[in-house]
Amino acid sequence: MGTPATEPTILVVEDEQDLAHLYTTWLDDAYEVRTATSGEEALDLVSPAVDVALLDRRMPSLTGDEVLERIRDREIGCRCAMITAVEPELDVIDMPFDDYLVKPVTGDELEGLVEVLLRRANYDERTQEFFRLASKKAALEAAHDGALRDHEEYRRLTERMQELQGQLNRTLTELNEDDFEAAFRSLPGSQGEELPH
Numbered sequence: 024m025g026t027p028a029t030e031p032t033i034l035v036v037e038d039e040q041d042l043a044h045l046y047t048t049w050l051d052d053a054y055e056v057r058t059a060t061s062g063e064e065a066l067d068l069v070s071p072a073v074d075v076a077l078l079d080r081r082m083p084s085l086t087g088d089e090v091l092e093r094i095r096d097r098e099i100g101c102r103c104a105m106i107t108a109v110e111p112e113l114d115v116i117d118m119p120f121d122d123y124l125v126k127p128v129t130g131d132e133l134e135g136l137v138e139v140l141l142r143r144a145n146y147d148e149r150t151q152e153f154f155r156l157a158s159k160k161a162a163l164e165a166a167h168d169g170a171l172r173d174h175e176e177y178r179r180l181t182e183r184m185q186e187l188q189g190q191l192n193r194t195l196t197e198l199n200e201d202d203f204e205a206a207f208r209s210l211p212g213s214q215g216e217e218l219p220h
Contacts, residue, residue: 030055031074031141034101036065036090038082046077046106049130050137062090069094073101075140077133078120080107088118095119102140106133110166111159113176121155123162153187156180 032055037043040060047058057073059065062085069076069090076094078087091103104122105115111123121140124132143154160180163171171177 032072034069034073034076037079049133065090075137076101076103077106080105080109102144111162115159116176116180122158156184
């Protein structure tokens, strides 16, 4: 029997085969999962049917960063998350991903991330941008413990978030409370951070 048309499609891109298999096992009960163990294979498997791409950053030959760039160049509108052992640096601010998790991740974290990204896909572009920036800010703060606050790129990120928050206050308060909380659930360090309302 074929996969139901409404079942979201997840692309797992991970060059460590055991890890790729583990991620696929965690997700394949709820989603159609495509698995790639190289950047080249990922580009063969990605299509407009993919709803979420989970990308390892550090891969031989074609990195996750390059795969992400090519997905965006093709104008494939899937949500993309980096799942990597690479601690984020300021260069992630301009990268077009939606979320960032540092390995190791648990099955619950991975499932929660996919759920959050699928929900965010229903938001308008400004709201999606706000959550992308919030994810980057939280990942940078978790990795650098506030040491980036004096950097121009970090200040620019924070200012853009404040600008969007001002524009979105009404939209964000109209979001279903469960959706709003779920959207922030995956953000590292978000438990103690004041959320817009």
